[in-house]
Amino acid sequence: MNAWIERQRGLIDFTVANLARRKGRNLGLFLAYALLVFLLASVVLFGDGLRREARLLLADAPELVVQRLTAGRHDLAPEAWLEQLRGLRGVGAVSGRLWGYHFDPTVAANLTVQVPAIDPPPPGRVLLGAALARARGLAAGDVLSLRDHAGKPYAFTVGGMLDARSELVSADLMLVNEADFRAFFGIEPGRYTDLTLAVANPREVRKVAEKVLARLPAARVLTREETRRTYEAVFNWRQGLLLTFLATVLAAFALLAWDKASGLSAEERREIGILKAVGWDTGDVLKMKLWEGALLSITAFLAGYVLAWLHVFYWGAPLFAPVLKGWSVLYPSFALAPRVDLEQLATLAFLTVLPYVAATVVPVWRAATLDPDEVIRE
Amino acid sequence: MIELLAVSKVYNAGQPNEFSAVRAVDLVIEPGRVTALSGPSGSGKTTLLSLIGGLTRPSAGRVRLNGRDISALSERFLTELRRASFGFVFQQFQLIRGLSVLENVMLPALPTGRPHRLTRARALDLLAHLGLAARADTRAQWLSGGEAQRVAIARALINDPGVIIADEPTSHLDSALSRQILAILGELRGQGRTLILSSHDPLVFESGLVERIVEVRDGRVVGAESEKEKMKDGA
Ligand SMILES: Nc1ncnc2c1ncn2[C@@H]1O[C@H](COP(=O)(O)OP(=O)(O)OP(=O)(O)O)[C@@H](O)[C@H]1O
Numbered sequence: 115m116n117a118w119i120e121r122q123r124g125l126i127d128f129t130v131a132n133l134a135r136r137k138g139r140n141l142g143l144f145l146a147y148a149l150l151v152f153l154l155a156s157v158v159l160f161g162d163g164l165r166r167e168a169r170l171l172l173a174d175a176p177e178l179v180v181q182r183l184t185a186g187r188h189d190l191a192p193e194a195w196l197e198q199l200r201g202l203r204g205v206g207a208v209s210g211r212l213w214g215y216h217f218d219p220t221v222a223a224n225l226t227v228q229v230p231a232i233d234p235p236p237p238g239r240v241l242l243g244a245a246l247a248r249a250r251g252l253a254a255g256d257v258l259s260l261r262d263h264a265g266k267p268y269a270f271t272v273g274g275m276l277d278a279r280s281e282l283v284s285a286d287l288m289l290v291n292e293a294d295f296r297a298f299f300g301i302e303p304g305r306y307t308d309l310t311l312a313v314a315n316p317r318e319v320r321k322v323a324e325k326v327l328a329r330l331p332a333a334r335v336l337t338r339e340e341t342r343r344t345y346e347a348v349f350n351w352r353q354g355l356l357l358t359f360l361a362t363v364l365a366a367f368a369l370l371a372w373d374k375a376s377g378l379s380a381e382e383r384r385e386i387g388i389l390k391a392v393g394w395d396t397g398d399v400l401k402m403k404l405w406e407g408a409l410l411s412i413t414a415f416l417a418g419y420v421l422a423w424l425h426v427f428y429w430g431a432p433l434f435a436p437v438l439k440g441w442s443v444l445y446p447s448f449a450l451a452p453r454v455d456l457e458q459l460a461t462l463a464f465l466t467v468l469p470y471v472a473a474t475v476v477p478v479w480r481a482a483t484l485d486p487d488e489v490i491r492e
Numbered sequence: 493m494i495e496l497l498a499v500s501k502v503y504n505a506g507q508p509n510e511f512s513a514v515r516a517v518d519l520v521i522e523p524g525r526v527t528a529l530s531g532p533s534g535s536g537k538t539t540l541l542s543l544i545g546g547l548t549r550p551s552a553g554r555v556r557l558n559g560r561d562i563s564a565l566s567e568r569f570l571t572e573l574r575r576a577s578f579g580f581v582f583q584q585f586q587l588i589r590g591l592s593v594l595e596n597v598m599l600p601a602l603p604t605g606r607p608h609r610l611t612r613a614r615a616l617d618l619l620a621h622l623g624l625a626a627r628a629d630t631r632a633q634w635l636s637g638g639e640a641q642r643v644a645i646a647r648a649l650i651n652d653p654g655v656i657i658a659d660e661p662t663s664h665l666d667s668a669l670s671r672q673i674l675a676i677l678g679e680l681r682g683q684g685r686t687l688i689l690s691s692h693d694p695l696v697f698e699s700g701l702v703e704r705i706v707e708v709r710d711g712r713v714v715g716a717e718s719e720k721e722k723m724k725d726g727a
């Protein structure tokens with residue numbers, strides 16, 4: 115056992131000296147490798163982060179959303195619908211929501227204006243998403259002046275910033291009081307953007323949706339499940355796009371690695387011959403090369419992964435944000451909850467470390483099985 | 493004792509460029525003596541040394557070390573045996589560029605699993621003894637020919653083998669350096685090691701180091717008479 119440890123130690127010592135010997139080449143390989151892992155891990159971490167975020171978001175969403183359609187288009191729902199829905203069996207709380215979009219020329223972006231169901235700000239006050247506040251340079255107590263539906267200036271006092279728990283979606287959000295909302299957009303009382311229904315028993319959701327449609331033929335009903343699937347589809351599609359691109363990069367890298375690692379130079383073949391001639395057997399040579407490949411690829415993998423992790427969770431994924439989160443125009447400065455998923459880590463390592471090590475070892479194995487005297491003579 | 497029984501080595505067997513480098517050689521090498529293979533370039537000296545030291549396997553015939561047939565051993569056992577029994581000094585030094593002198597010397601000991609500390613101490617001892625103490629951390633490619641040859645000798649000695657095989661140990665050196673190397677080899681002989689050299693350098697044969705000359709020509713051992721005379725002289 116001791117001898118075994120000493121052997122490994124000797125091999126590792128030699129491997130380190132060996133890696134240091136070809137600094138340029140190994141540094142190049144290390145960088146290419148780390149870059150690849152960085153890109154790959156960034157996409158995976160980012161996509162997973164977004165999906166988790168969406169799940170979190172939808173967790174508080176109502177089971178059913180009822181919209182009114184007029185001529186096939188979304189229209190304001192009348193208050194009378196609330197009463198009609200309350201009478202349905204299986205339906206819990208029913209409430210009307212007020213939300214809409216306002217184009218703000220100052221930041222050239224569409225703001226989402228919303229009346230929160232709980233704790234709405236007092237009249238004249240607004241709560242702002244952090245990205246919006248940053249873009250307009252606003253702090254609590256400042257005045258935000260926007261043009262209302264009639265083109266007249268409408269002044270809000272900034273009451274505070276929104277909690278950044280899910281900044282991805284709250285980035286361009288403005289929370290206002292109901293009276294302000296109606297006055298700003300010119301919406302008369304008794305009308306809502308849409309209605310939400312709570313359904314206590316998840317198995318009854320479909321049944322209730324059918325009953326809503328039967329009672330209100332002009333309604334469109336969205337279930338939370340459908341919304342979730344839509345979100346997922348969007349995320350998956352975008353991630354798929356990036357992964358396809360990365361697969362190409364990966365293939366190119368594999369070729370490069372194969373070429374770099376497998377194309378044993380005459381010098382390397384000679385060295386393997388020397389090692390064998392001075393008493394290393396094929397297994398020793400292979401182990402040494404295995405250590406070499408493993409040291410290089412594992413350190414590069416870790417470097418790439420850590421960078422990707424920082425990139426996604428601390429630097430706001432500047433490389434991918436524009437592609438992956440298209441619906442929010444003001445890019446949030448991000449607050450995906452940092453997390454390490456061991457299974458995902460293992461998968462990534464498997465996909466990147468293994469092919470590289472294999473690519474290095476196969477040709478060495480071929481050279482190492484030759485007679486040492488032949489290799490030395492070459 | 494090393495015995496070669498009807499040993500042949502054919503390169504590229506079955507191909508148009510098939511070449512018999514060693515043909516049906518019978519040879520016995522006594523332990524504790526200095527044997528030199530002499531012969532013109534291409535006569536098969538290096539091939540014969542490779543066969544003796546288990547670096548390559550014979551195409552026909554047997555090689556025995558202390559009565560044990562080493563031609564039949566698996567690669568692993570042959571390597572282990574070679575590592576323990578033979579130290580090689582190759583024709584072209586064959587040091588690994590970019591590694592330090594010390595690292596080069598320690599190479600043959602790495603697979604033995606001997607404590608690193610001990611190997612290192614022994615390597616430094618050997619280097620000091622060969623006048624290379626100051627060169628331990630030098631990269632191998634910066635050495636002069638004489639230094640490189642001494643490093644190669646130190647490397648051959650790191651596992652303390654009983655047999656040293658030196659292929660043309662003076663071929664790249666001037667007379668003064670050649671004498672220095674021969675003196676070192678003489679010292680190894682004094683330690684009771686078996687020495688097998690190849691050479692066509694008169695200096696080697698005039699030095700009095702060589703106790704027995706084996707003439708090689710076209711892959712065959714010739715000149716049995718001179719061999720016997722020499723043996724009588726040495727005994
Ligand atoms: N791997 C090989 N394939 C084909 N021919 C070979 C191979 N190795 C050696 N030979 C041939 O075998 C012959 C003997 O070679 P060897 O190196 O043993 O000669 P040598 O006596 O050591 O010569 P020198 O004094 O030049 O070192 C040479 O003609 C050489 O070309």
Ligand SMILES: [Mg+2]
Binds near residue numbers: 537
């Ligand atoms: Mg030769």
